[in-house]
Amino acid sequence: MNYLSVEGLNKAYGDRVLFTDITFYINQGDKVALVAKNGTGKTSLLRTLAGEESPEGGKVWLHPNIQTVFLKQEPNMSPLLTVFEAVYQSANPIMQALANYEKAMKHPEDGDRLQQALSDMDRLNAWNYDQKVKMILSVLKVDYLDRPLGQLSGGQKKRVALAKVLIDEPDFLILDEPTNHLDLEMIEWLQDYLKQAKITLLTVTHDRYFLDAVCNQILELDQQELFKYTGNYSQFLEKKALRQANEAANLARTKKLYKKELEWMRRQPQARGTKAKSRVDDFYQIEAKAKKKTEEGELELDIQMSRLGSKILELHNVSKSYRGQVLFEKLDYKFRKRDRLGIIGRNGTGKSTLLNIITQNLASDTGKVVHGETLKIGYYTQANMQIKTDKKALDVVRDIADYIPMNGGKKLSASQLMERFLFDPSKQQTFISKLSGGELRRLHLLCILMDNPNFLILDEPTNDLDIVSLQVLEEFLQEFPGCVLLVSHDRYFMDRIVEHVFVLGEGSQVRDFPGNYTDYRLAQAEAQKAEQLQKEAEKKAEKQKVEVKKSRNPSKEERKEIKKLERQIEKLEEKKQKLSEGFNDNSLSAEQIVELSKELNAIQEELDEKEMQWMELVEELS
Numbered sequence: 106m107n108y109l110s111v112e113g114l115n116k117a118y119g120d121r122v123l124f125t126d127i128t129f130y131i132n133q134g135d136k137v138a139l140v141a142k143n144g145t146g147k148t149s150l151l152r153t154l155a156g157e158e159s160p161e162g163g164k165v166w167l168h169p170n171i172q173t174v175f176l177k178q179e180p181n182m183s184p185l186l187t188v189f190e191a192v193y194q195s196a197n198p199i200m201q202a203l204a205n206y207e208k209a210m211k212h213p214e215d216g217d218r219l220q221q222a223l224s225d226m227d228r229l230n231a232w233n234y235d236q237k238v239k240m241i242l243s244v245l246k247v248d249y250l251d252r253p254l255g256q257l258s259g260g261q262k263k264r265v266a267l268a269k270v271l272i273d274e275p276d277f278l279i280l281d282e283p284t285n286h287l288d289l290e291m292i293e294w295l296q297d298y299l300k301q302a303k304i305t306l307l308t309v310t311h312d313r314y315f316l317d318a319v320c321n322q323i324l325e326l327d328q329q330e331l332f333k334y335t336g337n338y339s340q341f342l343e344k345k346a347l348r349q350a351n352e353a354a355n356l357a358r359t360k361k362l363y364k365k366e367l368e369w370m371r372r373q374p375q376a377r378g379t380k381a382k383s384r385v386d387d388f389y390q391i392e393a394k395a396k397k398k399t400e401e402g403e404l405e406l407d408i409q410m411s412r413l414g415s416k417i418l419e420l421h422n423v424s425k426s427y428r429g430q431v432l433f434e435k436l437d438y439k440f441r442k443r444d445r446l447g448i449i450g451r452n453g454t455g456k457s458t459l460l461n462i463i464t465q466n467l468a469s470d471t472g473k474v475v476h477g478e479t480l481k482i483g484y485y486t487q488a489n490m491q492i493k494t495d496k497k498a499l500d501v502v503r504d505i506a507d508y509i510p511m512n513g514g515k516k517l518s519a520s521q522l523m524e525r526f527l528f529d530p531s532k533q534q535t536f537i538s539k540l541s542g543g544e545l546r547r548l549h550l551l552c553i554l555m556d557n558p559n560f561l562i563l564d565e566p567t568n569d570l571d572i573v574s575l576q577v578l579e580e581f582l583q584e585f586p587g588c589v590l591l592v593s594h595d596r597y598f599m600d601r602i603v604e605h606v607f608v609l610g611e612g613s614q615v616r617d618f619p620g621n622y623t624d625y626r627l628a629q630a631e632a633q634k635a636e637q638l639q640k641e642a643e644k645k646a647e648k649q650k651v652e653v654k655k656s657r658n659p660s661k662e663e664r665k666e667i668k669k670l671e672r673q674i675e676k677l678e679e680k681k682q683k684l685s686e687g688f689n690d691n692s693l694s695a696e697q698i699v700e701l702s703k704e705l706n707a708i709q710e711e712l713d714e715k716e717m718q719w720m721e722l723v724e725e726l727s
Contacts, residue, residue, distance in 0.1 A: 106132065106133040106168070107130060107131075107132050107133075107168065108131050108132060108133055108135075108167070108168050108171060108173075108276070108277050108305055109130065109131040109154065109165075109166070109167055109168070109277070109307070110130050110164070110165075110166040111127065111128060111129050111130070111154070111163070111164070111165055111166075112128050112163055112164045112166075113126050113127075113128060113162065113163035113164065114126070114127045114128070114150075114153070114160050114162070114163035114164070114165065115127075115160055115161045115162035115163055116146060116149055116150065116153060116158075116160050116161060117161055122329055123145065123146030123149055123150075123329065124145075124146050124150065124326060124329050124330070124331065125329050125330070126163070127163075127326075127330070127331035128331070129324060129331060129333060131277075131305065131307060132305075133276075133305055134302060134303070134304075134305055135305055135306070135321065135322055136299070136300075136304070136305070136306045136308075136319055136320045136321050136322070137306065137307045137308070137320060137321075137322040137323070137324060138307075138308055138309070138310065138316050138319075138320040138322070138323050138324070138338070139151070139307065139308070139309050139324045139325075139326065140309075140316075140323060140324070140325050140326070140341075140571075140572055141325065141326035141327065141571065142327075142571045142573050142574075143541045143542075143543030143544055143547075143569070143570070143571040143574065144541045144543070144544060145326050145327075146326060147281075147309045147326060148178070148281055148309065150326070151175065151279055151281055151307070151309060152175075153165060154167075154175075154279065154307070155173070155175035155279055157175070167277075168276075168277075171275075171276035171277055172273075172275040172276050172277070173275060173276065173277040173279065174270050174273060174275040174277070174278060174279065175279040175281075176266055176267060176270050176278070176279065176280045176281060176283060177266075177281055178263075178281045178282050178285065178542075179259065179262075179263075180262055180263060180265075180266035182254050182262065182265070182266065183254065184253060184254050184255025185253060185254075185255065186253065186254050187250065187251055187252060187253055187254070188247060188249055188250045188251070188252055188253075188254065188257070188265055189204075189207070189250040189251060191254060191265055191266075191269060192238075192242070192247070192250070192265065192268060192269050192272065193207070195273060197273065198229060199229050199231045199234050200272070200273075202222070202225040202226055202229050202231045203226075203231055203234065203235055203238060205221075205222045205225065206222040206223070206225070206226050206231075206235070208222075209221075209222035209223075210222075216696065237272075238272050241268050241271050241272055242268055244291060244294050245264045245267060245268045245287075245291060246264065246291075246451075246452060246453075247261075247264055247265055247268050249261070259286070260285075260286030260452075261286075263285060263286045264286060264287070264291075267283060267287075267295075271298065276305060277305045277306075277307075278299075278304065278305065278306045278307070278308075279307045279308070280306065280307070280308040280309070280310075281308075281309050282309060282310055282311070282569075283295065283308060283310060284310055284312045284315060284594065285568055285569075287594060288450070288451045288452045288594060289449060289451075289594055289596060289622070290451055291452075292312065292315065292594060292596070296314075296315050296318050296319055299319050300318065300319055306319070306320075308320070311567060311570060311571060311572050311575055311595070312594075312595060312596070312597070313338050313572065313595075313597040314596045314597050316337060316338035316341075317337045317338045317339055318337070319337075320337055320338065321335070321336065321337065322334065322335055322336075323336070323337075323338065323341040325341070325345065332345075332348065409509075409510040409511055409512050409557070410557065410558075410559050410585075410586050410587050411479065411481045411557050411558065411559045412479055412559070413442060413477075413479055413480070413559040413560070413587055413588075414477050414478060414479040414480075415477075416475070416477035416478070417439075417440040417441070417442065417444075417477045417480060417560065417588060418439075418440045418463065418474070418475070418476055418477060418480055418560065418588075419438070419439045419440070419474070419475040420436050420437060420438045420439075420463070420472070420474055420475075421437060421472050421473050421474075421475065422435055422436070422437060422471055422472035422473075423435075423436040423437075423462060423469045423471070423472035423473070423474065424436070424469060424470045424471040424472060425455065425458055425459070425462060425469050425470050426470055427455070427458065431613045432454065432455030432458060432459075432609070432613075433455055433459065433609060433613060433614070433615045434471070434613045434614070435471075435472075435614070436459075436472070436615045438617070440560075440588055441588075442588070443586065443587070443588065444588040444589070444590075444604075445588075445589050445591075445602055445603050445604040445605075446588075446589070446590050446591070446603060446604075446605060446606070446607065447590075447591045447592070447593070447599050447602070447603035447605075447606040447607070447621070447622065448460070448590070448591070448592045448606065448607045448609065449592075449599075449606050449607070449608055449609070449622060449625065450608060450609030450610040451610050454609040454610035455609055456564075456592045456609060457486070457564055457592065459607075459609070460484075460486070460562055460564055460590070460592065462474060463562065463590070464482055464484050464562060479559070480559065480560055481556070481557065481558045481559050481560065482558055482560045482561075482562060483553040483554060483556060483558030483560070483561050483562070484553070484562045484564075485549065485550055485553050485561070485562065485563045485564060485566050486562075486564035486565070487564070487565065487568070490545065490546070490549045492537050492545065492548065492549065492552075493537065494536065494537045494538040495536065495537070495538070496536065496537055497533070497534055497535065497536055497537070498523065498528060498532060498533050498534070498535055498536075498537060498540065498544075498548055499519060499520060499523060499533040499534060501537065501548065501552065502519040502522065502523060502548075502551065502552065502555065503519045505519075505552055505555045505556065506519065506555050507519055509522060509555055509557065510557070519555075520533060522551065522555070523551065526547055526548075526550075526551045527547065527573075527574065527577070528544075528547075528548070532544070541569070542568075542569035543569040543570050543571055543574060545569075546566070546568065546569055546570060547570065547574055550566065550578070558587065559586075559587040559588070560587050560588045560590070561582070561585065561587060561588070561589050561590070562590045563589070563590070563591050563592070563593070564592045565592060565593055565594065566578070566591075566593065567593050567594075567595040567598050575595070575598060579598060579601045579602060582602050583601070583602065589602060589603075591603055596622050596623065599621060599622040600621040600622055600623050603621050603622070604619075604620075604621070605617060605618060605619045605620060605621075606618050606620070606621070606622060606625055608625065663722065666722060667719065667722060667723070670715055670718055670719045670722070671719065673715050674712065674715050674716060674719065677708060677711055677712040677715060678712065680708050681705065681708050681709065681712065684701060684704055684705045684708060685705065687701055
């Protein structure tokens with residue numbers, strides 16, 4: 106079944122053309138990713154497909170009998186709603202029943218209301234759906250259901266909106282950067298969730314592992330054209346390289362033809378004949394193709410780094426707690442030259458807190474942080490990205506320095522440096538307020554590097570960066586001669602940069618794991634597998650031990666005691682079964698339900714006690 110058809114679509118803002126004459130289709134079960142540089146129209150295309158913006162030309166057709174949901178980068182939800190209301194507000198009868206059940210459980214004294222809620226849950230068979238809702242909320246750490254949305258951070262709102270989308274189970278998902286504000290475990294869970302065959306997906310994301318694992322089609326928006334590739338991200342890279350090689354060969358032939366036609370144009374007087382006019386028209390088409398840029402910009406950075414001494418940065422017995430929770434304690438570490446260290450852990454385990462302690466923006470509870478005399482930190486974080494919006498991009502850079510030193514004694518002007526950061530001359534003259542999120546982050550990073558640091562601390566530098574920017578940033582960091590300390594939810598980025606990781610959240614001790622993020626996850630999986638095998642072996646040994654003990658010949662008194670316990674256990678099991686069946690009576694009041702629950706718990710406790718006595722007696726026979 107065809108879910109979406111796009112034919113001859115055009116989009117522009119004033120004189121700025123984003124894309125022209127693009128056509129593609131999405132069918133049921135397709136998982137499609139849209140990739141492009143920042144500022145080339147990815148989000149605008151998604152908004153156009155979702156009906157939030159109008160195209161200048163072309164058609165967008167969405168199947169009228171399917172539910173389509175668009176998750177924006179910054180969801181627009183009423184700040185007056187509570188999280189519970191935002192999540193459970195739905196036309197779906199099952200979600201309405203779940204909402205009524207959750208409300209009724211808060212007022213057990215209202216027996217009629219509780220009974221009606223239980224009846225609706227049974228009638229709609231909503232109990233399994235309830236488990237799914239709670240699972241999604243738990244994984245995404247949406248555990249603040251009574252708080253108004255207006256009191257939440259941007260990241261918390263994004264997780265609430267994502268939870269709502271997944272809970273509603275629409276036929277067609279359009280997701281704009283769904284992995285932003287998720288920790289690594291959440292991303293891996295979402296990745297596995299979206300791989301389900303029944304889900305149809307169109308997404309924009311810079312998470313390349315996510316693209317590899319989830320998507321079976323890639324749409325690339327490049328120089329106002331759309332290119333379609335079958336396969337995941339790795340296959341896309343191979344096919345794109347082949348396309349670019351073919352384009353380069355065609356361009357070489359076109360340039361030869363252009364040179365020949367240019368000579369003819371220069372020799373000819375104003376063309377008057379029909380044939381000559383036709384050749385003139387063809388010339389301008391050839392000229393446009395010959396001058397078309399095919400090579401992507403490169404982020405070439407050869408900045409001369411400040412000298413780094415033998416003592417760089419040291420942590421001695423550093424501990425920190427927050428609201429009674431120990432984040433980490435007794436952390437000792439000495440950074441070495443060219444150290445490449447990543448910090449991983451779930452949200453709330455203290456990653457950013459540790460960075461702020463290292464930069465001495467926050468005091469530790471115990472211990473001390475020692476900075477070497479030659480240490481010069483460049484600290485990139487969203488919190489310190491404060492750039493005046495009434496200035497042009499070039500002026501912001503010039504406020505820091507007009508020139509920066511390069512290796513070999515050369516100097517680089519602010520404008521030249523910006524070009525190497527993929528800011529062309531027109532972008533340099535753009536006011537900050539007009540830059541995209543990714544362009545702002547790139548500019549912020551450029552400003553930090555202008556100060557010539559020898560120790561880079563990067564807190565989530567990949568948010569809003571396109572894949573091209575990520576690739577060139579990775580290449581720079583790999584060659585950077587100083588130290589790099591990195592927090593990022595981009596697993597691919599982490600794997601390419603870091604050589605070992607601090608693991609937070611596994612108790613109060615910070616674990617220093619030798620290897621990158623994928624190495625850590627593989628080791629973790631192996632450890633969990635070994636632990637599971639050990640438990641199974643212990644369980645099997647215990648079972649064999651009991652069977653051996655049961656095979657021994659007990660005395661007459663012991664046999665009588667065993668028989669007695671077995672009869673008692675059998676009667677208790679019968680009572681438990683009858684009580685459990687009693688819950689099926691729809692006429693029960695709330696008080697009767699509570700009373701039945703107490704009686705059932707008492708029976709279960711007695712049953713557990715008798716079974717333990719039976720086990721102990723069998724063990725004594727050995």
